[in-house]
Amino acid sequence: MATVSAGRNAARKARYLMECQRTYFREPLTLVSGRGAYVTDDAGRQYLDFFAGIAVLLVGHSHPKVNAAVHDQIDKLTHTSTLYLTEPMLDLAERIVEAAPAGLDKVFFGNSGTEANEVAAALARHFTGAKDFIALDHAYHGRSMWTIGVSGLAAYRNFGAEPQHVAFAPNAYCYRCPLQLTYPSCGIACAKAIEDVIATQTSGGVAAFYAETIQGVGGIITPPPEYYTVVKEILDRHGILFIADEVQTAWGRLGRSMFGISDWGVTPDIVTSAKGLGNGFPISIVIARREVADAYKGPHINTFGGNPVSARAALATLEIVEEDGLAANAQRMGARLMDGLRELALRRPLIGDVRGRGLMIGVELVRDRATKEPAGAATEAVVDACRDAGLLVGRGGVHGSVIRIQPPLIITSAQVDDALAMFDTALAAAELVYPCA
Numbered sequence: 101m102a103t104v105s106a107g108r109n110a111a112r113k114a115r116y117l118m119e120c121q122r123t124y125f126r127e128p129l130t131l132v133s134g135r136g137a138y139v140t141d142d143a144g145r146q147y148l149d150f151f152a153g154i155a156v157l158l159v160g161h162s163h164p165k166v167n168a169a170v171h172d173q174i175d176k177l178t179h180t181s182t183l184y185l186t187e188p189m190l191d192l193a194e195r196i197v198e199a200a201p202a203g204l205d206k207v208f209f210g211n212s213g214t215e216a217n218e219v220a221a222a223l224a225r226h227f228t229g230a231k232d233f234i235a236l237d238h239a240y241h242g243r244s245m246w247t248i249g250v251s252g253l254a255a256y257r258n259f260g261a262e263p264q265h266v267a268f269a270p271n272a273y274c275y276r277c278p279l280q281l282t283y284p285s286c287g288i289a290c291a292k293a294i295e296d297v298i299a300t301q302t303s304g305g306v307a308a309f310y311a312e313t314i315q316g317v318g319g320i321i322t323p324p325p326e327y328y329t330v331v332k333e334i335l336d337r338h339g340i341l342f343i344a345d346e347v348q349t350a351w352g353r354l355g356r357s358m359f360g361i362s363d364w365g366v367t368p369d370i371v372t373s374a375k376g377l378g379n380g381f382p383i384s385i386v387i388a389r390r391e392v393a394d395a396y397k398g399p400h401i402n403t404f405g406g407n408p409v410s411a412r413a414a415l416a417t418l419e420i421v422e423e424d425g426l427a428a429n430a431q432r433m434g435a436r437l438m439d440g441l442r443e444l445a446l447r448r449p450l451i452g453d454v455r456g457r458g459l460m461i462g463v464e465l466v467r468d469r470a471t472k473e474p475a476g477a478a479t480e481a482v483v484d485a486c487r488d489a490g491l492l493v494g495r496g497g498v499h500g501s502v503i504r505i506q507p508p509l510i511i512t513s514a515q516v517d518d519a520l521a522m523f524d525t526a527l528a529a530a531e532l533v534y535p536c537a
């Protein structure tokens with residue numbers, strides 16, 4: 101499906117963009133417009149976007165209300181720096197505190213998930229006076245030197261950033277249990293293992309435990325319902341803060357609460373988020389308990405944090421999520437997708453596991469269901485074949501063998517059914533090249 105501009109853009113990418121800036125597909129896709137759940141490429145071809153700019157566009161591309169808020173703001177004031185206040189920034193802080201679990205009541209604004217996680221670490225160290233952190237295997241928290249250190253995916257620790265004062269605990273990867281146990285008879289042993297990690301891998305002075313509520317890049321690893329209660333009890337006993345990285349899981353994506361972690365019945369000490377909040381405009385937040393927030397006096401300057409344009413985009417996005425009942429839609433559409441994927445699994449042997457919550461769904465592909473041999477190459481072929489069929493999906497997992505489905509929360513039943521049909525076509529195409537055992 102190459103076009104003249106596709107060839108030209110691939111050449112310009114190779115010439116002008118750094119190698120480290122990866123794009124999907126051997127022939128990169130250049131997008132020129134988007135509306136709702138669809139995007140259009142430079143050849144005029146439309147795709148159903150079920151990855152939403154890496155789990156970002158909660159209310160879809162180019163939403164008229166977000167655009168109107170942004171247009172209004174850019175005609176008034178586009179930037180002030182964090183040295184001055186703006187109404188949109190304060191309105192947003194107020195709105196976020198209202199939406200957050202009780203007890204989380206002070207906000208810091210940044211520009212990316214990475215930056216939010218940096219600030220969260222600073223808060224935890226200042227509040228506790230301790231140095232160490234515990235993170236999870238297969239975690240992804242960003243691309244700065246510090247956040248690489250708390251990332252538990254070898255592929256993303258690729259320039260020698262040595263983790264400093266970071267210990268890793270087994271993740272709740274039930275499909276491939278790191279402890280070779282089976283849920284629920286395991287008794288959530290992976291959560292209990294944190295106790296051993298504290299005793300054997302840290303100095304005893306642990307500032308915080310870091311976890312993505314559901315691991316995204318790591319392959320939509322979805323902890324069982326009891327997991328965080330067990331974790332929190334251990335952390336509380338040791339005076340360790342819980343930092344929930346909700347960069348992907350907040351704002352209704354998981355189908356119920358504004359902060360996904362609420363579904364597990366615990367309240368973290370610090371939450372970070374970004375991605376969907378600005379519906380594509382760069383903005384991130386850290387929200388923390390007042391005494392934790394107050395322990396960090398800074399100064400922590402950032403030039404663009406909470407800028408008024410992104411803040412207006414975020415305010416409009418949150419309003420739409422609420423007024424249009426998008427969390428409930430995420431739950432309904434997520435259930436429909438899950439049912440459809442489980443039905444596909446009956447006749448597509450590539451599918452080893454289907455998991456997730458709301459509209460954060462992972463489909464793990466295997467070469468052989470009995471051995472669970474990861475199907476990394478087939479997964480790449482499926483992502484390519486989805487594109488050919490007119491569907492954009494993501495890829496993740498420690499073996500690169502998980503299809504990530506994280507569409508806008510506005511999707512309809514008809515779009516879910518179209519996506520399932522295209523996914524089926526893509527699986528069939530990949531199974532011809534990569535037959536299962």
Ligand code: PMP
Nearest residue numbers: 212213214240241242312316347
């Ligand atoms: N945390 C999580 C859970 C993420 O998924 C990501 C991005 N994929 C980040 C942090 C980093 O966010 P950003 O790319 O905005 O820096």
